[in-house]
Amino acid sequence: MIISTIVFYALAGVLILSSMMVITSKNPVHSVLFLILAFFNAAGLCVLLGAEFIAMLLVIVYVGAVAVLFLFVVMMLDINFKDLQSGFKKYMSVGGLVGGILLAELIVIYSSWSFSKSAPENIKFKTPDITELSNTEALGRILYTDNLFLFQIAGLILLVAMIGAITLTLRTRDGVMKQDVSDQVNRKREDVVKIVKVETGTGVA
Amino acid sequence: MTTVASGLEVSLAMSQIELDLNVVMPEILMAIFGMLLLVFGVIRGKNSLRLVSYGSAIAMVFVAYMVLNLPVEQENAFQGLFVNEWFSSFMKVLILMGSVISIFLSLNYLENNNMNRFEFPILILFSTLGMMIMLSANDLMTLYMGLELQSLPLYILAAFKRDNLKSSEAGIKYFVLGALSSGLLLYGISLIYGFTGTTSFETLSQTFASDENISIAVIVGLVFIISGLIFKISAVPFHMWTPDVYEGSPTATTAFFAIVPKIAAMGLIIRILFGAFADLIEQWQQIIVLVSILSMLVGAFAGIVQDNIKRLMAYSSIGHIGYALVGVAAGSIDGVRGVIIYLTIYMIMSAGVFAVILSMKKNDRMVENISDLSGISKSNPAMALLMTILMFSMAGIPPVAGFFGKLFIFQAAVESGLYTLAVIGVLTSVVAAFYYLRIIKVMYFDAFEDKFDKIQGKSLATIMTISGIFALCFIISPDILFSTASEAAQSLWAE
Numbered sequence: 001m002i003i004s005t006i007v008f009y010a011l012a013g014v015l016i017l018s019s020m021m022v023i024t025s026k027n028p029v030h031s032v033l034f035l036i037l038a039f040f041n042a043a044g045l046c047v048l049l050g051a052e053f054i055a056m057l058l059v060i061v062y063v064g065a066v067a068v069l070f071l072f073v074v075m076m077l078d079i080n081f082k083d084l085q086s087g088f089k090k091y092m093s094v095g096g097l098v099g100g101i102l103l104a105e106l107i108v109i110y111s112s113w114s115f116s117k118s119a120p121e122n123i124k125f126k127t128p129d130i131t132e133l134s135n136t137e138a139l140g141r142i143l144y145t146d147n148l149f150l151f152q153i154a155g156l157i158l159l160v161a162m163i164g165a166i167t168l169t170l171r172t173r174d175g176v177m178k179q180d181v182s183d184q185v186n187r188k189r190e191d192v193v194k195i196v197k198v199e200t201g202t203g204v205a
Numbered sequence: 206m207t208t209v210a211s212g213l214e215v216s217l218a219m220s221q222i223e224l225d226l227n228v229v230m231p232e233i234l235m236a237i238f239g240m241l242l243l244v245f246g247v248i249r250g251k252n253s254l255r256l257v258s259y260g261s262a263i264a265m266v267f268v269a270y271m272v273l274n275l276p277v278e279q280e281n282a283f284q285g286l287f288v289n290e291w292f293s294s295f296m297k298v299l300i301l302m303g304s305v306i307s308i309f310l311s312l313n314y315l316e317n318n319n320m321n322r323f324e325f326p327i328l329i330l331f332s333t334l335g336m337m338i339m340l341s342a343n344d345l346m347t348l349y350m351g352l353e354l355q356s357l358p359l360y361i362l363a364a365f366k367r368d369n370l371k372s373s374e375a376g377i378k379y380f381v382l383g384a385l386s387s388g389l390l391l392y393g394i395s396l397i398y399g400f401t402g403t404t405s406f407e408t409l410s411q412t413f414a415s416d417e418n419i420s421i422a423v424i425v426g427l428v429f430i431i432s433g434l435i436f437k438i439s440a441v442p443f444h445m446w447t448p449d450v451y452e453g454s455p456t457a458t459t460a461f462f463a464i465v466p467k468i469a470a471m472g473l474i475i476r477i478l479f480g481a482f483a484d485l486i487e488q489w490q491q492i493i494v495l496v497s498i499l500s501m502l503v504g505a506f507a508g509i510v511q512d513n514i515k516r517l518m519a520y521s522s523i524g525h526i527g528y529a530l531v532g533v534a535a536g537s538i539d540g541v542r543g544v545i546i547y548l549t550i551y552m553i554m555s556a557g558v559f560a561v562i563l564s565m566k567k568n569d570r571m572v573e574n575i576s577d578l579s580g581i582s583k584s585n586p587a588m589a590l591l592m593t594i595l596m597f598s599m600a601g602i603p604p605v606a607g608f609f610g611k612l613f614i615f616q617a618a619v620e621s622g623l624y625t626l627a628v629i630g631v632l633t634s635v636v637a638a639f640y641y642l643r644i645i646k647v648m649y650f651d652a653f654e655d656k657f658d659k660i661q662g663k664s665l666a667t668i669m670t671i672s673g674i675f676a677l678c679f680i681i682s683p684d685i686l687f688s689t690a691s692e693a694a695q696s697l698w699a700e
Binding site for chain 2: 105108109112113114115116117118119120122123124146147148149150152153154156157159160161163164166167168169
């Protein structure tokens with residue numbers, strides 16, 4: 001029991017510290033690396049809660065794909081972060097106010113948190129006993145059966161995202177040298193070679 | 206014995222999924238049509254815009270027919286994730302009609318402005334599919350998925366004129382703010398789920414009806430959900446994106462924005478407030494009243510100083526959403542009926558107005574300032590007349606259609622005892638009448654400058670004419686819409 005408490009505080013502490021570093025560090029590459037650290041710690045917290053599937057998703061999707069993508073984008077784009085940070089002081093007061101209000105709301109909500117009386121009966125899919133069924137299997141059982149409809153809509157959303165990425169970025173450019181094999185094979189001698197009789201002293205017109 | 210029993214179970218389960226699939230048949234067909242048209246467009250390559258547009262329009266008409274003639278009795282599907290009743294069917298047919306109109310409005314514009322890409326109608330189709338799912342949502346999860354499927358194509362459509370800085374800006378702005386509002390919505394949903402342990406609308410309403418102590422978290426969650434949805438209908442205080450996005454987006458997209466998505470989002474707001482949160486009416490009524498008053502005020506006063514007609518339409522739509530919310534705030538069957546009537550009339554009117562805006566073209570260039578309309582009653586008398594009728598209707602001046610929309614809304618508000626709201630509504634509509642009448646004044650009494658180019662194709666003129674005639678002749682037989690709207694509103698209370 002005491003070990004899990006220690007682990008919890010260690011993970012949570014590093015999580016909060018590293019997420020603060022994400023927004024305060026001057027170098028954007030460092031920010032992304034701290035973000036990755038934050039994801040790892042969040043994954044650790046999920047394991048502690050017994051949600052190993054979400055923990056693995058966090059590592060695979062966020063660390064493996066999203067954060068690495070961030071890193072590439074940050075390194076490839078030549079963004080002047082000094083300019084981006086120039087408005088920081090100006091908007092600090094407004095942002096701080098909104099953040100403060102949200103924080104106060106959170107404190108009010110969670111200090112007086114209660115569950116509805118009927119909450120236990122309301123739950124549609126109860127978490128199965130971990131000794132009988134792993135989280136992954138339990139999620140798989142409802143994701144592809146009871147929630148099939150939602151799963152398919154998620155697929156459609158991804159399709160739309162793909163259409164969008166292509167529509168907004170794909171352009172056919174002129175003057176690009178591209179190898180077209182069938183064109184090359186079908187070339188005939190008559191189409192491309194011309195025999196000109198050049199008279200002495202005139203040159204080719 | 207066990208094998209027999211399990212075999213029976215399997216066959217029962219099969220028939221259940223078949224029944225469920227029958228209920229969502231229109232949506233499935235819509236998705237299949239969308240994908241087929243996408244494949245067709247990709248294979249055919251350039252110059253398939255027109256064919257894909259016609260294909261999408263035919264598909265949507267067919268789906269609307271399917272929605273009206275569903276072969277099954279069952280209303281729920283997928284264990285209550287999805288529900289069909291007369292309200293959702295009516296709204297679905299309405300948005301399908303609106304999408305078909307926007308596709309026809311956009312065709313010539315896209316071809317003439319170097320946006321000849323077949324993805325436009327396909328994105329409209331997928332967005333409409335998302336709206337259909339939203340309107341049938343009976344669970345917070347379905348609501349969110351439908352909302353995202355609806356919004357994502359809208360962001361792309363806003364940035365569709367990708368070489369134009371303003372259009373890209375509109376797309377980015379809409380996307381960032383839309384993502385923020387989705388975040389608010391999700392946070393609200395998680396708070397509600399945390400308190401009640403369910404996302405189903407029916408279970409939620411039972412929980413709220415039986416539970417005495419509603420935690421403060423539920424109220425905060427409700428506020429977050431309402432904020433997220435209010436962003437989608439661009440009511441004040443979440444309206445800031447509307448003028449910029451309306452102005453920056455290509456006009457064909459703006460037409461679609463003005464005609465369709467708000468109707469779907471409004472339907473969703475009605476569904477969730479009167480379905481899941483019916484017993485918390487004291488909590489949400491005051492929010493809706495405040496939002497409605499602010500929207501009416503901003504829509505009326507900020508519209509006065511606009512020069513760009515697309516911006517003006519943005520503020521006009523904010524105001525109209527404010528009026529529609531008066532009906533929601535009334536919290537009664539009459540209120541919902543008023544909203545349905547109002548939205549139907551508003552949709553047809555704005556289709557006509559955007560047909561006019563899309564035919565504002567001088568010397569081969571689109572123009573969009575109000576001053577460009579000056580004196581066009583001399584060169585385009587028919588268009589000026591139709592625009593006049595539509596402006597009268599937008600302002601809600603008696604015998605035309607817009608008046609009846611407002612009448613029913615304010616009547617419902619008065620019956621529910623919301624006198625202040627009704628009075629503010631009437632006063633702001635007088636203020637808003639200023640800018641509608643100003644357009645008429647510019648068209649008829651200002652110096653004639655330059656005439657518009659001849660309108661290409663028949664679709665713009667047809668839509669303009671139908672919309673104008675509808676606004677003018679609505680008074681002859683308003684009962685058809687009234688009785689349909691009553692049935693639709695009652696179906697929400699039937700459960």
